[in-house]
Amino acid sequence: GAGVSQSPSNKVTEKGKDVELRCDPISGHTALYWYRQSLGQGLEFLIYFQGNSAPDKSGLPSDRFSAERTGGSVSTLTIQRTQQEDSAVYLCASSLVPVQGTQYFGPGTRLLVL
Amino acid sequence: EDQVTQSPEALRLQEGESSSLNCSYTVSGLRGLFWYRQDPGKGPEFLFTLYSAGEEKEKERLKATLTKKESFLHITAPKPEDSATYLCAVFSGNTGKLIFGQGTTLQVKP
Structure with missing residues (x-):
């Protein structure tokens, strides 16, 4: 595809359940980023992938959050034992050039934890 | 600590009424300042990258400028379709x- 795609677009889950969010970056982009956007907090960095490695995980809010990337392409963000405060829009971005490249964002996954 | 502050939080303009959005930043060695546009329910859309003080970039009715402490997004003769939230990042x-x-949420009324 031409842009970053994310799925699902919306996810409603019950507190305590696990969720997986998927990101397909722009073809050929080696760098991939996850951000979270919530009311009152703005856009916050979660994790950065260069290829399949994650040199920067500093933004993950707790050990309930994890992410992986396979084949230097698709990435999955997993939230275990979801809490209501996890409700937010999760955005994925990719860039052609790592570290200093322009980041292009996907449409996001809107997560609601009941 | 690196920090970005945007003002105003919200801006209402009449169609054709030009104005500017401000982005003040504190960062250890600027390596790039970005402007994005975000429509409701969508992801941020890239607009501009600025790298050094004095640099300017234009796209249609938008012009971004950069100094050593802040960036401005100038909107000339805005149209209702320019209504969106504008995000600045470093x-x-x-x-x-x-x-x-x-972010600054801009509303342009016809």
Whole structure:
């Protein structure tokens, strides 16, 4: 595809359940980023992938959050034992050039934890 | 600590009424300042990258400028379709993560 795609677009889950969010970056982009956007907090960095490695995980809010990337392409963000405060829009971005490249964002996954 | 502050939080303009949005930043060694546009329910859309003081970039009715402490997004003769939230961000650290401001929500009335 031409842009970053994310799925699902919306996810409603019950507190305590696990969720997986998927990101397909722009073809050929080696760098991939996850951000979270919530009311009152703005856009916050979660994790950065260069290829399949994650040199920067500093933004993950707790050990309930994890992410992986396979084949230097698709990435999955997993939230275990979801809490209501996890409700937010999760955005994925990719860039052609790592570290200093322009980041292009996907449409996001809107997560609601009941 | 790297920080980005945008003002105003919200701006209402009449169609054709030009104005500017402000982005003040504090960062250890600027390696890039970005402007994005975000429509409701969508992801941020890239507009501009600025790298050094004095640099300017234009796209249609938008013009972004950069000084050593702040960036401005000038909107000339805006149209209702320019209504959106405009986000400013800078690179922080060594891994390319972006630090975002809270955004300015622009509403242009016909």
